[in-house]
Amino acid sequence: MSDIDLETARKVAHLARIAVPDDHLPRLAQELGHMLRFMEQLNEVDIEGVEPMVSVTPMRLKRRADGVTDGDMQDKVLANAPDAREGFYAVPKVVE
């Protein structure tokens, strides 16, 4: 399970939206395989009937009214954008 082939390495790089040149894929596959082998120690643990932890401390999340509490700050929202034009984020063409 823990051996990562080049195709899998290419796939996770794409899932993570990180460009990895082909000649880096073997090293990436090796590193990921090593990390996964480390994780596979978990297979030694008997987890029969154990519930996965979903909350770190036993607390109920607070609820709040579903109302607008913030907004009207387009300038601030766009202030850090690498490319903002006419009140919008600008990106390469998405739809032909």
Next chain:
Amino acid sequence: MSALNDLTIAEARDRLRAGDVTSVALTEACLGAIGGAGRLNAFVHTTADLALSRARAADARLATGDAPAMCGIPVGIKDLFCTEGVASQAASHILDGFRPPYESTVSAQLRDAGAVMLGKLNMDEFAMGSSNETSTYGPAVNPWKIDDRDLTPGGSSGGSAAAVAAGLCLAATGTDTGGSIRQPAAFTGTVGIKPTYGRCSRWGIVAFASSLDQAGPMTRTVRDSAIMLAAMCGHDPKDSTSADLPVPDFEAMLTGDIRGQRIGIPREYRMEGMPAEIEALWTQGAEMLRDAGAEIVDISLPHTKYALPAYYVIAPAEASSNLARYDGVRYGHRATLAQGDGITQMYEKTRAEGFGAEVQRRVMVGPYVLSAGFYDAYYNRARKVRTLISRDFEQVFAQGIDAILTPATPSAAFGLGEMADADPVQMYLNDVFTVTVNLAGLPGIAVPAGLDARGLPLGLQLIGRPWEEGALLNTAQALESAAGFVSKPPKWW
């Protein structure tokens, strides 16, 4: 008498209130020390003008006689905290130029209490690392030195630890996802506490692994940690996991009396290959607590061995989701695109250029362990093991154990670059004693307990019951005074 930048928070507070010193004088002393410490690369953005204007405001507030404990105290803020109008880039190239238009809750609470921010502190990129070497600013350097090598201050809060140990600020904020406050504190002879998950608001702190991240203070004494922690924590409606519990006066709980406390020594922390010095220090620490009136009890935390592998499934899974936001659209770096590149190329090139190697590895492990065929085998299994790790602690606390004593790190500080050719997993072993605490959401504190044979600081860790930071700090202070650690690194920088 100590130089002003070497004062503890408690000393500075008392002298500020007595009118014996001003915040402006403290701040100038720290800014001078920072100016002379470029070699340590601890402060990566210094905010001198802002600091002096806040110091003047603090002096005015102190003059009214109604100022909180942190008023006028110069502190450093880890680069992971968003600070309004001041560069905040989690030591990542992908956040180059980012100046948040808002302030994190923790740094806002410190600011509102009158603390003076001196600037932003170096760290591992996105808090992923144990040596500060993954930082886009280059590594921070440990002020402790024994030969011609530069040593790591640890990580990820390495700049915070180096700055506090070197007297560049009176205290600093840190964050801890797997040991990132406690390991650097141990490597630099300083004190660092990670409070119970939910004590400090995570709002405005750049997220790494949301179910594990907690902020905490890094200081020169346990008392200072008690003072600063109280100013940092409290309920925040903007973080749904922050606890709506009253914040006790932690400093008032430092009675020095630990008689009758039951301190657990977990046998599973006696790792194979552990240096004899660390083992000896651990035994001495237990003896010190016994001499102070505590009862020492052997305990078992049977799933300890599985904490690191569980962490290295859960943390990358959460990180891959949290770091999806760095897309070159809303803030930070965007790659230069070639003719005809579409939006996917923009994402992929931006993230390849913007993230360092360690961050890339973790962001790619995430989707793998979360993918349809492997979700149960990795992610869900890790979450079940996490339940068992948490249950281990619950069981010993139910047996009447008040706190648990362990080593803080498996070694003293190592040389920068020495792990460069090691497998990434070797670096992860730095967190072997600390990561269980994050998985279980418990409070943990590192206390300097001695020097190794070469003269480098070593720390011990105390782990407390959930929400009982006050009792934990009290036990830590008993250990601190028994150990009598007063060494400081000689200034060479």
